[in-house]
Amino acid sequence: MASALSNLQRTVSAPVVRPRALRDPLWLRLTLMGVAFLFLASFLLLPLVSVFAEALRRGVGAYLESFNDPDGWHALRLTLLTAAIAVPANLVFGVAAAWAVAKFEFPGKSLLITLIDLPFAVSPVISGLIYVLVFGAHGWFGPWLSEHDIRIVFAVPGIVLATIFVTFPFVARELIPLMQAQGKDEEYAAVTLGANGWQTFFRVTLPNIKWGLFYGVILCNARAMGEFGAVSVVSGHIRGETNTLPLHVEILYNEYQFVGAFAAASLLALLAIVTLVLKSAVEWAHARRHG
């Protein structure tokens, strides 16, 4: 049945036999395509090109020279470290939350779903301020932390916490609808056949959700590396210590080192492009498997 349906779809989408009623006039198709391309080019492609154009304005030599900056390298390392902690943390949390929401009924479930969405709803600046208010010197835990010489805000832990908060929903939001659509039947079958909880998870659930999971992780990673607002509030902007790459771009720009600023920005853009390529590869592989 399923394969017959997909065959039918394939025939329908082939232009030759498309029924006349389903065909849009050529001018309409061209206009729509033109508008879409123009919009994409002016709002997405142009800024991206300008980043690289500005970075290379004084030539490749100056571009490469601008990477010869220990603070810049430190910012890059900190950005990667932050992502390396935030992404796995949200991976575990996201799977656990999606599993709980999709497979079980429990009181407070809608509250949990709402809470998962919270970081999307509040402005990143607020997300940062929350941590200053909780862990800052005059925050709830401020005096205790200071007594025990633990630094959270204006130090690396604060940056990691703020990033985890902001990237919280990506994995869970990606998985919840997928797992809800898949239902519980396969898990029931596994349990009936004697699998324990972990076996069910690793052999049945995980293979089913792995593409959605990849996708969520990639989005989560992109945001973790690019986050500016929340991190800016908790960072304290100490060069060579608590500056992430996006913050470093701002600093360089404010110091009139435009080539350096755009070079660092181009590095971030490259990381984003790598992420997008990975994302497309995942989608392509997924489509091929299920095609």
Added chain:
Amino acid sequence: MKLKTITTLLAATALAAVASAKNYELLNVSYDPTRELYVEFNKSFAEHYKAETGDTVTIRQSHGGAGKQARAVIDGLAADVVTLALAYDIDAIAEKTGKFPADWQKRLPNASSPYTSTIVFLVRKGNPLGVKDWDDLVKPGVGVITPNPKTSGGARWNYLAAWAYAKNKYGSDDAARDFVTKLFKNVPVLDSGARGATTTFVQRGIGDVFLSWENEAFLALNELGKGEFEIIVPSLSILAQPPVTVVDANAKKKGNLAVAQAYLEYLYSPDGQRIAAKHYYRPIHPEHADPADVARFPEVKLVNIDDEFGGWQKAQKTHFADGGTFDQIYLKK
């Protein structure tokens, strides 16, 4: 008590003598336009300290609008020293955290200000609008760029300079208030810090006159667009004193007290004064600076915050606190 202090001091000295070369890491939390100054000064201090004591000092910098930076230190940013745009912001840290005494400004010479500056006008090449003095800024159609006095130290100096000019010329606070009201009607954008405002004027090309720190104006003049701008010196401006102090409790906790004090004292040394002048800050000991650097500073008639406004505490309360004159004139707009 005294005996205890002396023994501690002796013990510390003995320990210092015994211990071999140490590594220190200082955090200097500063305001926006000092970025270039401290890059060079930090390098010079580290070399000086190494030669003197054999110890290595690494200095970390954090920059931003002075008000915002003060807030971060109050919230726990572990600054060993603060070098901010005006005394009020450092007062706020002392008052809210108690990490150093309220009379901190008496601890170093010249009200703890190793360098001073003033407020000048930056105009575009050829001065197309013929701006000569403060009166030209309130004419209709003149675009004036200044950051927001609520967040920027430099902008508060701008505001007070304009106020002082009008009060001296027209004789009363009411006249000064009308004058500043008219001036702010000509301000199209309020950036949060001095750097943002410089970028607005220089890079984005907005406005006709930029009310700026003298050092920031020189930087724009000499390093951003050679030949594109001119500095106009008004008939009267304000003596801006950006002060410095050690945040005792933070420095003590990190074992940095001595090196932090040495760091700030070095700002007053011949080397420190020379570097300040090089980066367009007016040194308090011009004899130590390169005469060519000193010759760049134009003569300006300067009023002083204590004489004109009764000190920063009072000026802040009257003009910049919630409901102060700035709120009144700007909200009315």
